[in-house]
Structure formats: C-alpha cells, structure tokens
Amino acid sequence: MKLLRCAGAVAVATTMTLSGTLAHADPAPPVAEPYTLQELVGPYPSDLPARGTFIPVLDGFTGIRDTRPDLMQRNLDRTVEINNGASAVAQQRALFDSNHERLVSLSDGFGEGLGEAFRTALHEGRLPKVQALLGGELSRAVGIANLSLLEKQHWSNPRPFEVAPDRIHYYFGDGVSGAADPYAEVGGTSSYPSGHTSSSYLIGILLADMLPELAPQILTRASEVGNSRIVLGVHYPLDVMGGRIMGHAAAADRLSDPAFARLVDEAAAELRAALEWSVGEPLDEYISSDTPYRPIGTALAEYNERMTYGFDRIDPSMTNDIPAEAAVLLRGVAPDLTDDERLDILRRTAIPAGYPLDQAGPNGGWLRIDLAAAYEAV
Template sequence: MSTLRLRSAIITVLTSVVVLTGVFASGGAGAAPTMAPAGFIPAQLVGPYASDVPPSGTYLPVLDGFSDLRARHRPVIASNLAQVVRINNSATAAQQRDAIAINYDDRLVSLSEALGDRLGTVFRQLLAAGRLPKVDALAGGDTARAGLPLGTTLLEKEIYDNPRPFVVAPASIKRYDKPGGHLYAELAGNGSYPSGHTNMAYWKGALLAYWLPELGPQIIARAGEIGRSRIVLGVHYPLDVMGGRLMGMDIAAARLRDPGFAALVDQAGVQLRDQLQRAVGVPLDEFIARDTAYLTTQQAVNEHRALMTYGFDVINPGQVNSIPPSAAALLRSRFPGLSDAQRLDILRRTAIRSGYPLDQAGRNGGWLRIDLAAAYAAKP
C-alpha cells in the first residue's frame, strides 16, 4: 500500500468517526438523550491522539517475525497448516457453534461471555440499550475508536498476502457456517496474517479487563478462545492468531500509555462500573462472587497459557529480548498502588520464555511473551 493510499485511508476512517460520534454522544441509536448516560463529544473522539499511529507508522515491525518463518523455517509453516486441519476436523459441536457466533458477533459481545452467567447478560443488555455509550465508542463494533485508524489488520494482510487454510487445502478443511451464511465467500480473497478477529479480541479484551480487573484472567482467556475459533473455522492458522495477539497487546498498551486517550478509557471505565452497579443493585465484587463464573481464575490462566504457542517448539533458544516497557500500562488498574517498573516486573515474571515462532530479538520482540491472564492473576 502506498503512502498516499495509507493517508487516504486514515482520513476516511477519521471522517467515519466524526459521523458516528453523533450516535455515541446521544447515548446510542434510538436512545433518549435525556435518559441515557452521556457519551463522548465528537472532539474527544476525533482527537487526534499520539497513539493513533505507531512509532514506525505501521505494526509491520512487530509482526515481521512471520517473514523469517516463511524464509527459514518451512517445517513451522507446514506444522501451521497441519494444526489447522487437526483443530478444524476435531472441533466439537459446541466449539463449532461458538466459532460461528463469534464470526458474526462484535468481539466485545463475544468477550462478555467471560464476565459470568448473570453479569455477562447484564453487560450485553446495557450495551444494547445504549447505556454504555463511552464503552461502545471506544470498543464497540468495527469502528471502535480505540482501534482506529491503524489498529485494523487490513494493511498487514495485504502486504503479507498469505492464503487462508480453506483456500490452500480445501479438501482437508470442514466448513462450518450458519444457514445462509457468507463466511467463506467473504474471506476467500484476502490474506490470513495476522488474524483481525484475534487482534480485536485482545485489544478489546485488554480494555475490558482494564475496566473490570476482578475478571481479568477470564476476559483474556476468552480473547484466546476467540482466536482459537478462527482456527476451528479453518479461516486462520495458529501463527495468524499468535500474530493477532501480539498486535492487539501493542495497540492496547499504546492507548493506555497515551495520557490523552487513557483519559477516555478511564471515563468509559467509570461509566461501565457505575451502570453495572446500578443494574445489579449490590457491590460488583459481591455480585461477581455470587455469579456462575465462566472459568475459575486458575482455569483461565491454564487455558490461556495453552493457547499462546499452540504446541510449537522454541525455534530460537538463544534469542534475547525483554518485555516492552510500554506494556506496564496494561496492569495499571489491576495494581494501582505499584509503579510501572513493578508492573513490568510482574509481566516479566509471568511471561513465557523467548524464542517461540514470531517472537523477535531486540526492541520489536517481547510482545508474544506477554501472558496477560497470568499477570492479572499474579500477586503484587
């Protein structure tokens, strides 16, 4: 994509944000402005903000471990496809249904399953009723402001141009879709790396966990399940999902580290907790303790760890990198009394080792190692 086309795309996206803020500011389409909680004003959403564009202009440097794999690690690429076939062919009926629902639902709605049986239902009801306009503005739908203008994976997919599993091996992939669905027809012509669903699941999941740190491990585990669902459908490879995760973590950390944008995130969190509290009528921690949990904390940590590397072996055992310092912002609400240096230490202590596929040396590495579920479950 040329620089001119990239600039044009940014202008188009920001123009869309201006149009959509009319809905957000009034509390959602069809909501009574005098009754619904206030949304952001257009100027707050448009910005621009320092975190709108990554330092290098794109997320390609963070994702480019994929180029090395294609050039020098063909067995990893072969295993990448073999794992899709295995996961797709062995998917249970429940996994198939969940994957289909995830494909068509907003990632924020899919993530809300992690909030528990009753709290998740309350969250979805409030969101649908326009009672969470600030959350919706930042993290709802494909035009969520926290992901715009460059947090999508459109540019990266075009550049890496990696054909999807069901295109490469059509006879080996089972297709799962809803009656009259268009899943495979829509995806056949674009690249697979990185996974956009996973990218959105992780940056939206990181924000939702930031707002509700009591359920952080469960929310991040659910983000991992959303990534796995793309493999279940045969539309993405494990490496696509892993790439989507590291990109999503980078995006979320950038937003939380940007003081201007972080102020919006904090306002949305206050509104979310206030509306949930009003809806359930008791302190949130008390309601969560009584609710039927999606997963226990330990189950969430164990599941997410298993979904981080998909059984790949370490391919660069001598590789050296560190957890990016900016990632410390991801834990600010979970450990408000700690310094960034102390939060970064928690991320280091709970991280996986370096050297797995896609993990790079130097300043572009380390994102793949972050286990945010384990970090949320850690002791100070």
C-alpha cells in the same frame, strides 16, 4: 422477553431481561452521557501505531515463512487438527464469534449474570461511551490503523481453506438470521496477522483495564475468539499468535496516550456504575457469587496453551526482554505500582523466549507476555 443462547455463547436478542429480580439501590439507572463529537474525533497520538505500522513487532513471521517450510507445514497441520477435531459446541461458538461484534463475544468473560446485565445495558443504550469506544469493527479504540490491513497486505499469506480446501471442514450458520458466510467474507484476502484476534485482544485488554477483577476471564475469552478463527479454518495458529502480539502492542499505545486513556477511564466509570445499578450490589460481592466464564485455573491454562499452540521453541538460545511500553497493560489492576514494578510482574509470569514469532532485539518480547497470569499474580 427472552435471552437467546447459542451453545454457551450469548446472542443479542431484540429484547432481553436479566434472569431473576434485581433490587436496585436507585429507582432510575445512572445518567449516561455520550462522548462529545470532539472527544470522539480527536485526533489522538495513538490513532497511529507508535512504530508507524505493527509490521516490526510481527516480523518474526518473515523468517519462518522464508526459511522454515517444516514449521509452515506444521502450522497448516495444526490448523487442520483444530478445525477437523472441533466439537459441535466449538463450531457453534466459532460461528457466533464470526457473526457478532467483539464486545458481545467478550461479555461472556464477565460471568453468567454480569454478562447478561452488561448486554441488557448495552441493548438499552445505557453504555454510550463503552459502545462508542469498543463496539463494532470501527469503534474508536480500534479504528482503521488497528485493523491489520497494512500488515496483511505486507505478507499476503493465503488462508488455510484456500491452501488446503480438501482438508478443511466448512461450518456455516449458527441460527442467526442473515449470518454471513465466513469463507466468502474473507476469500482472497491475507491471513497474517488475524484481524479478528488483534481487535479482540485490544478490546479485551481495555475491558480488563476497566474490570480488573475479571481480567483473566475476559482475556481468556479474547483468546477463544482468536481460536474460533482456527476452528473455522480461515486462520492458522501463527496468524492468531500474531494477532495477540498486535493487540497487545495496540492496547499499550492506547493506554500510554494520556488523552485517550481518559476516554477509557470515563467508559470504565460508566460501565461500573451501570453494572452495579443492574445487579444492586457492589461488583466484587456480585462477582464472588456469579457463575464465572471459566474456573480460574482453567482460564489461565487455556490462555497459556493458546500462546504457543504446542509449537516447540525454535530458538532456545534467544534472549530478549518484555518491552518497556507493555508496563501500562497492568495499570488497571496495579495503579499504584511503578512501571518497573509492573514490568517485573510481566517478566515473572512470561513464557520463555524463542517460540515462533518471538524476536530478539527491541521488537521482541511481545509474544512472551502472559497477561492473564500477570493480572492474577498482582
């Protein structure tokens, strides 16, 4: 049995094992019980965005599009720079991310050994709650309301490979049989915000809630999935930055919904038990000796750079605050802190106000949240 790897990203093979011999404390894996049909169906208050749609928190794009042609040009030029300058490894990872579900891509953030343990457990059906909650485009946590369909329709922004076809390099394949054409798949659809990015951050934040020990790593991998869309030339940096805003707001909605948060907690218990059985020791001990996705300093720097993609602040005088509802994003790493204490951490680790897409008023502040740094600061 063999694990297939693609330029640093891990592909799911039809059969796979963990490298090396693992000494299980128990001869049989923990019994995994799927959610009941009623638990999956709900409905849950967070099935619809708290604001009706995510357009209000994403509307910093409208002013840029309507009044800042220079910034829109820079948005395209930065896309071309990233797309044309992508290394062979970055190209292959971008194609991998395009061809596989977010849960598999994000598992890189668990580290080399633990990520492999996770994918094995997922393949063997030992994580039914995690799969139902986070696996696939229509997973229970994502759902239709969080797919960015209404938001894309609102702005109808053309994609970079259609705006500047002669400036974009086109990448295909990645060795996966039947891999989709990443350009035909999205041709004629709107770019803003990036749905791949928003779902990656939503799923990544929920995984970080379940595995707070690895949160900066998982979140940085989520940022790489978003960056992969720019590498392919199917999204702009502003699309990816908007996708991060949307993913944060969607995750806050989910974790603030007590009934839905219970599903997250049950999936977390399933996940942690399955991983500890797989590696044969407490997670913190195993993680300390595993090969990480990134050294922590590198992870934090990559995450931070992708928050703004080198854009200058366009309104240095802007003032806003971190949204109060964002406090719940730190519940996994700081369950005993109050919301005010969690907000203080988010404020202390946030970037300044006034970067592109940031807004004044009650819908602003989401762009400023450096969640990887906040987790590391707790």
